[in-house]
């Protein structure tokens with residue numbers, strides 16, 4: 192029997208879809224899953240594609256089914272499962288066999304695994320698009336040795352989403368660069384989703400719209416500047432009915448957000464990099480607060496429910512404009528963080544290419560990314576919010592963001608991501624800020640010294656120094 196061009200281990204939601212995508216693009220693939228029944232069911236359900244798939248039931252057979260030099264994709268949960276599978280596979284492999292961790296991973300783990308690979312080829316690639324993207328064309332962010340990427344680029348570009356005839360698959364840089372970019376993608380995803388949830392809250396609790404009306408608003412927005420996958424699915428989620436009760440689906444979903452950790456990795460790394468990403472941090476914190484359901488109920492008992500009716504203080508157009516401004520600000524923060532990491536880690540991350548690979552296939556794909564790719568190509572060193580196109584959009588929409596945040600605050604509607612986006616905007620356009628007070632305080636209690644506006648030097652002190 193002829194050997195497969197590639198192997199994939201881990202036939203969960205993403206692995207199964209990715210394996211079918213690979214087979215669909217004409218590549219023979221060997222597959223293995225820890226639970227054998229899953230492999231059997233996968234092969235049984237593969238239809239016509241089964242002829243390209245070699246299901247295997249132990250690692251030895253899996254490895255033997257792949258042509259040398261081998262390429263093996265791992266699609267298992269981040270952390271120990273990846274280390275366990277690498278440890279189990281390496282003794283069965285040749286030195287030039289390539290292992291690709293295609294799950295989400297903390298890029299520090301990917302850096303470590305690259306070092307532990309000790310010259311044996313290892314790639315960490317971020318794959319975005321959920322199950323449907325993995326099956327029909329995800330966005331792919333690669334990291335590791337360029338030569339290893341080039342070895343599999345023909346497969347990765349074939350299975351990736353296409354935008355205007357260009358594959359959304361790009362090598363980002365060495366070691367964990369691909370997983371880093373994927374983590375920032377997910378941080379932006381968190382902030383974008385949180386901002387959408389916040390305006391949903393205004394429509395539901397502040398304006399008294401029903402789910403169908405809310406769904407219609409999202410549908411209309413999806414034909415304008417906000418057109419994006421997340422707005423499209425918000426329309427579908429808001430319009431869906433529960434199959435058990437017939438009630439609007441959202442009315443039966445517990446308001447406690449889950450998280451697998453990628454947004455948290457981004458927020459933590461942003462702190463290490465001193466990169467300001469307040470909207471992303473606020474979105475992570477909002478998920479943490481949402482999970483404290485009992486505590487929130489206790490708070491409502493103690494303080495009373497927030498006075499929520501807006502009594503016509505806002506209209507739908509203002510919400511749309513606020514979301515446009517908020518979205519620009521959260522992407523600007525994400526790209527700024529990538530630029531910072533690129534310098535700190537000497538990665539030379541290709542910012543315009545990152546915007547390009549996010550234009551299709553991934554969860555944060557949106558029409559705005561087209562213009563972001565153009566703006567970053569024109570000036571990769573400029574914060575997106577200062578680019579001609581997006582500065583214009585912010586000028587046009589920031590007053591609506593201000594109105595929405597102000598009215599939400601007055602009416603007790605929590606708006607952590609949009610309000611931190613607004614604070615970022617205001618801070619970033621304030622040439623003379625207030626950190627002079629912080630520097631004075633630091634010098635007072637700790638002789639930390641300060642710089643002056645009127646003379647050179649770095650170590651001046653206040654009168655208390657004497």
Ligand SMILES: NC(=O)C1=CN([C@@H]2O[C@H](COP(=O)(O)OP(=O)(O)OC[C@H]3O[C@@H](n4cnc5c(N)ncnc54)[C@H](OP(=O)(O)O)[C@@H]3O)[C@@H](O)[C@H]2O)C=CC1
Pocket residue numbers: 201202203204205206224225226229266267268269271272275276293294295296318319320321322451
């Ligand atoms: N779901 C999504 O939308 C996306 C997920 N990802 C990432 O892709 C990866 C896979 O996610 P997803 O497919 O959703 O996860 P699933 O939970 O659907 O599947 C997990 C898979 O990993 C296997 N597995 C779990 N633990 C181990 C282990 N210790 N050793 C070997 N195999 C193991 C499971 O095998 P078994 O059947 O035996 O349990 C299963 O095949 C994760 O890193 C995730 O973060 C990336 C982008 C989007």
Ligand SMILES: O=C(CO)[C@H](O)[C@H](O)COP(=O)(O)O
Pocket residue numbers: 295319320321377380449450451452453454554
């Ligand atoms: O990577 C993804 C999308 O891009 C995964 O769906 C990931 O699980 C999303 O993060 P979380 O589970 O924390 O919401």
